[in-house]
Amino acid sequence: MPMTGLTGSRVRERRLAAGIGQADLARAAGISPSYLNLIEHNRRRIGDEVLNRLAGVLGVDVGLLAEGAEAGILQDLRAAAEMAASTKPEMERLDELLGRFPGWADLLAVQFRRIGHLERMVAALNDRISHxxxxxxxxxxxxxxxxxxxxxxxxxxxxxxxxxxxxxxxxxxxxxxxxxxxxxxxxxxxxxxxxxQEADTGAAAPQEELEDWLAERGWHLAALEAGAAGIAGLEPEVAALASGAARALAKDWIVQAAADAESLPLAAFEAALDKDGTGDPLRLAQHFGTDVLAVFRRLAFRKDAPEGLVVCDGSGALLVRKPVEGFLLPRHGSACALWPLYSALARPAQPISAYAEMPGLAPRRYQLRAYCAVQHPLGFAGPELRDAAMLIAPLSAATGAEAQAALKIGSSCRICPRAGCIARREPSIMAETG
Incomplete structure (x- = not known):
């Protein structure tokens, strides 16, 4: 059992919380009071056998004494300390805080997460009011x-x-x-x-109504895996949407999703994905002989898929917004000009990949893959149409993301706290960070 240097402090705090005297605990655990006193002051290591006996007497899991609070609490406390501009918390004493005052440590971590939630809420409300x-x-x-x-x-x-x-x-x-x-x-x-009441009154924008409908289904329409019969099965749900525009968007979405399911059968697609190992959309598109944006959609709209997806047209307006945790997508107005999505829009048929970091109390990193497809539906005499997509894959420290140079991006200028951004087009209402 791995133990931290403050296992003794946790034993003491649990004993005091249970109202057990030091001598009584020592007697019940079969050790001397003087030895227990040294343990509680972190002056003696504890063997696994003694630790198990102490945990049994105290009525707690041995892991709580050996490892203390969850690693997530420690991570939240570190992130909160890094955000402190006017004070300098004692980072080297975080373990001591966790060991001696687990309740206070948990409260600080909960408040840190609550502040992050409220900041995201304010950003979303400001985005709505502004645009x-x-x-x-x-x-x-x-x-x-x-x-x-x-x-x-x-x-x-x-x-x-x-x-x-x-x-x-x-x-x-x-x-x-x-x-x-x-x-x-x-x-x-x-x-x-x-x-x-948006769904009943039609107050929501048609695109938002469509996205809400898809989000309720996890962005995966399983019925379409069965082919044409699945389209008919979704008709009652589409008819229940509040606005005619949302129903039209939903019908277009279903037709496209059905075509993707036909060209990229789910079982074969997931088998190829596992075999490839890299999740490279371009290689998967070459394997199936289909277009890259279809692979993007198939990756993002699988059941429980962790990836997010944004799609824009030639004007840069976002047509699809499948969110992913921590990556705030603007519901109205323009997005961050530094997104690889817009680099791809300017360079059709050129795959673009980048590691990126979103600002916040606990900045998160993502792998972004972007690609732009060009169409000429009216031939030489007609205009060129561009559709660009960006696949958003969350990264963790386990993937080695921390070692990668990351592009510092945001959601949109108005709600981005980054100071000195070279692509900023309007002032931010948020507190500035690096």
Whole structure:
């Protein structure tokens, strides 16, 4: 059993929490009180046999005494300490904090995770407020009505000799603008309050409605693996979507997913993926004789697939947003200009791979693979259409990601805290980090 240098401290804290005297614990464990005292002050190593007896008397798992709190708590505490700008926590005493005050250590770790969650929530809300076209339109309607009411009221209040006919007309305008203001305010409140009612009222954007529907199914439509019969089975679900635009998007999605399932049968695809070992989309595309973006979609939309995926058109607008933990995707507006997605968009048919790091309380690393496909649906006489995709694969220290040079990227400028970014196009509302 591996033990840290503070096993004795954990024994002492558990004993005190249980209300057991030192002599009583020593007697029950079959050791002398003086030896237990040395153990509790970390002056003697503990053999496995003695540790097992102490754990049995204290009624705890021996692993809790030997290794202390979970490694995740220690990782969170280290990340929290690295984020501290005004203070310098004693990093060398983290083990002591965990051993002597496990409750406080757990509280700090929980608060650190809570702060990270709240920061992501603030970023998402700011992104919505800054770029949501529905919210912008609702606010514009309210402000326009307020201005009209104010102007009409000012004329009535400041002009004494208005003819009765004109006064009646102004009163009518004032009433109409007041009604418009009330309706606009009600619509705005309903929209802001309507996150739970979006599916019923159609308040959500069609793309968001489609993404919510796919997210509920884990981004995997298993029925399509059965072929054409699976498409018919999904028709009732598509018909239940709130807006006609969302239903149209869902039908297009299903047609494309069915085509991917036909060209890349799941069993054969997963067998080839295991055999290849690298997960290289280009090699898989060559193996199956299909296009690279189809492989991207198949990788990301398998059942329980860890990869995320974003797809954009030639304008850079995001058409598909399958999220992955820690990699914040903007719901409205433009994404980070440093994403390899946009490098691929400018260089069609050239595969681009990069390691990248997203900012945050505990920065996370990802392997990003991007590719752009070009189409000419109208031949030589028509325009060129580009679709670029970026596969987002989370990395862990076990993969050696820490040793790789990482591209410092973000979500979008408005909610990115990176200081001195060469690609920044607007100031950030977030606290700056490196």
């Amino acid at each position: 949501d076209p529905h919210l912008s339109q609702a606010l514009h309607e309210v402000l326009s009505a307020v201005s009209s009411v104010r102007s009409t009221a000012a004329i009535l209040a400041e002009t004494e000799d208005i003819e009765p006919e004109w006064r009646a007309r102004f009163h009518g305008n004032l009433h109409a603008d007041s009604e418009r203001l009330a309706q606009g305010a009600e619509a705005l409140v309903a929209y802001l309050d309507g996150s739970e």
